[in-house]
Amino acid sequence: MADEPGPRRGGGALGHQAGGGPGLHDVIRRIFKRLSRIHITAISVVVILILSWTGCFTVKMPGDSFDGSLPDANSEQASVAKNLKTHIEKLAGEIGARNVSHHYALEKAAIYLEQELQKLGWLVQQQAFETDGKTVRNLEVELRGTKRPDEMVIIGAHYDTAGISPGANDNTSGTAGLLELARLFAGSKPGRTLRFVFFVNEEPPYFRTEQMGSRVYARACKNRGENIVAMISLETIGYYSEAENSQKYPPPLSLIYPSTGDFIGFVGNPASSKLVKRCINIFRKVESFPSEGIAAPGSIPGIGWSDHWSFWQEGYCSASVGMTV
Structure with a gap:
C-alpha cells in the first residue's frame, strides 16, 4: 500500500x-x-x-554595497574595457583552450602575456617547472617598494583553462584584468613591493595538487623567506547576470547573499578576514558597483576555489576577488 x-x-x-x-x-x-x-x-x-x-565566519563587511542603476562608463573606464576585450579575444577567441593537454596553446598564451608586459616596460621573470613531461611556467613582474620593500603584495591570476574550454570567463577575464593592472601600475612607485603573477596549472587535474602553478610559486616564496603581507587572486571576473538563481551557494550562505550574479565578491578564510574587509571597504568607497564579502573556512565549497588557496597553505594572508562562476 x-x-x-x-x-x-x-x-x-x-x-x-x-x-x-x-x-x-x-x-x-x-x-x-x-x-x-x-x-x-x-x-x-x-x-x-x-x-x-x-570567529569561524565573517559576513558583516564595512561600508555599504552600491544599490542603484549602474553609471555609464567614463572615458578611462571605456579605454580599460577596450583593452580587456582585446586581451580576451586574443586569449580565448584566437588561442583558445590552453593547458598541459593543449601545450602548444598554453605556451602561445605565455608568449603573448610576456610580450604584452614587455611592451609596457616590465622585466618579465619566469618560474619554469615540469608537469607530466612538459615545461610550464609562471610569469612574474615586480615593482620594488620605496618605503617597505621587504613587505610584498601579490596580485595574481591563472591563465590556463579547463579541458577544451577557451575559458573566456575562467579565467581569461582575470588574466586580462591582471594585464590591465600591470599597465596602470607600470612605472609607479608603491610603498610596498608589488608583484603581478600569472599562474599556470590552476585547473584540474592539477587543482590543489603540488603541481598547481600557484602552489609551486607560494612554496618557493616561503622557502626564500619572503614576507608576503597580502595576496589577491583575480578569478572569473567577467560574468554578470541579474537573472534569479544565477548565483548559487552551499547552505546556509544562500540565506545571506543575493541569488543574482550582479556583484563583485571578496572571499577569504578566517585568517584573512582583515584583508577581505580592507579590500571591500576601499572598493565600496570608490566604486559604484554592488559588492559582497565573506571570510569563512576553506572547507566550504567555493571559498578556496582559486590560487589564493595555495598561499593559505604557506601561512600567507590571501583572498579572491571574483564574480558569478
Missing part, C-alpha cells in the same frame, strides 16, 4: 476536493513542509550566528 492515497475523483476527506482544491491531506502536508523549511532556516541562522561569534 502506498504511504499516501492518491487523489479521488469523488473528493474524499484525504484527497482533492471535488472542485480541484486541496484536501485535508494536502493541507497538512503543506503545513509540515513549510514548518520544515522554517525549522531549517532557523537552524541555519543559528549556525551562522554561532560561527560568526566564534
Whole structure:
C-alpha cells in the first residue's frame, strides 16, 4: 500500500476536493513542509550566528554595497574595457583552450602575456617547472617598494583553462584584468613591493595538487623567506547576470547573499578576514558597483576555489576577488 492515497475523483476527506482544491491531506502536508523549511532556516541562522561569534565566519563587511542603476562608463573606464576585450579575444577567441593537454596553446598564451608586459616596460621573470613531461611556467613582474620593500603584495591570476574550454570567463577575464593592472601600475612607485603573477596549472587535474602553478610559486616564496603581507587572486571576473538563481551557494550562505550574479565578491578564510574587509571597504568607497564579502573556512565549497588557496597553505594572508562562476 502506498504511504499516501492518491487523489479521488469523488473528493474524499484525504484527497482533492471535488472542485480541484486541496484536501485535508494536502493541507497538512503543506503545513509540515513549510514548518520544515522554517525549522531549517532557523537552524541555519543559528549556525551562522554561532560561527560568526566564534570567529569561524565573517559576513558583516564595512561600508555599504552600491544599490542603484549602474553609471555609464567614463572615458578611462571605456579605454580599460577596450583593452580587456582585446586581451580576451586574443586569449580565448584566437588561442583558445590552453593547458598541459593543449601545450602548444598554453605556451602561445605565455608568449603573448610576456610580450604584452614587455611592451609596457616590465622585466618579465619566469618560474619554469615540469608537469607530466612538459615545461610550464609562471610569469612574474615586480615593482620594488620605496618605503617597505621587504613587505610584498601579490596580485595574481591563472591563465590556463579547463579541458577544451577557451575559458573566456575562467579565467581569461582575470588574466586580462591582471594585464590591465600591470599597465596602470607600470612605472609607479608603491610603498610596498608589488608583484603581478600569472599562474599556470590552476585547473584540474592539477587543482590543489603540488603541481598547481600557484602552489609551486607560494612554496618557493616561503622557502626564500619572503614576507608576503597580502595576496589577491583575480578569478572569473567577467560574468554578470541579474537573472534569479544565477548565483548559487552551499547552505546556509544562500540565506545571506543575493541569488543574482550582479556583484563583485571578496572571499577569504578566517585568517584573512582583515584583508577581505580592507579590500571591500576601499572598493565600496570608490566604486559604484554592488559588492559582497565573506571570510569563512576553506572547507566550504567555493571559498578556496582559486590560487589564493595555495598561499593559505604557506601561512600567507590571501583572498579572491571574483564574480558569478
